[in-house]
Amino acid sequence: MPREETRTALVRRARKIDRVLGETYPDAKCELDFDNPFELLVVTVLSAQTTDKRVNAVRPTLFAAYPDATAMAAADRDHLEKIVGPLGFFRAKTDALLKLSAALVERHGGDVPPRLKDLVELPGVGRKTANVVLGNAFGLPGITVDTHFGRLARRFGWTAQTDPVKAEHEVGALFPKRDWTLLSHHLIWHGRRVCHATKPACGACTVARWCPAYGAGPTDPVTAAKLVRTEGRA
Ligand code: SF4
Numbered sequence: 449m450p451r452e453e454t455r456t457a458l459v460r461r462a463r464k465i466d467r468v469l470g471e472t473y474p475d476a477k478c479e480l481d482f483d484n485p486f487e488l489l490v491v492t493v494l495s496a497q498t499t500d501k502r503v504n505a506v507r508p509t510l511f512a513a514y515p516d517a518t519a520m521a522a523a524d525r526d527h528l529e530k531i532v533g534p535l536g537f538f539r540a541k542t543d544a545l546l547k548l549s550a551a552l553v554e555r556h557g558g559d560v561p562p563r564l565k566d567l568v569e570l571p572g573v574g575r576k577t578a579n580v581v582l583g584n585a586f587g588l589p590g591i592t593v594d595t596h597f598g599r600l601a602r603r604f605g606w607t608a609q610t611d612p613v614k615a616e617h618e619v620g621a622l623f624p625k626r627d628w629t630l631l632s633h634h635l636i637w638h639g640r641r642v643c644h645a646t647k648p649a650c651g652a653c654t655v656a657r658w659c660p661a662y663g664a665g666p667t668d669p670v671t672a673a674k675l676v677r678t679e680g681r682a
Pocket of ligand 1: 650
């Protein structure tokens, strides 16, 4: 935090923040519902530009109709568009699901590959989505640099990078690999609930003591408490 902070002090402070966020959000996990890697891949793609709550609401109908990549690749476009309609951008999203499931069938026999390099080669799958799937469906450590993660990591002084891949590497180097997935959830949960892009609730923040950006939002506890979102993104 201070400009003279040593590497050791930075690592210690970063891990302290993660520990406290873990105590603050003991239930932190992926907020998208899923039963298997295919479902998580699909719902993560669908969650762009909408809320997890909305995606969770269409999920039962979607997977009852198209439970796997083979079924989805052969889906009737109009029917699929109707199901994903409530999420907005329904044409683009339908297109993404059809291409993604066709590629899974053609390249991986309908399975979701458990490797970053294979995942990012699938149409519509970026590094962020790939890390969500690796970390949450396969139990392989992954850092998910979404907008919340990037903003908080910069506010914490863990990185100055705005490029997600660079930020991922710099932040990853501060933590043991085994902590990466939960760390991602902690930052995303805190970003959704307390440390908002505009008006972070600094006066109601459990990690304020270790945060160099303390004061970026209201520090008065009563004012700050009103800014806290208890439902997260939902
Ligand atoms: S002190 Fe403020 S800026 Fe820092 S993490 Fe907490 S809410 Fe965010």
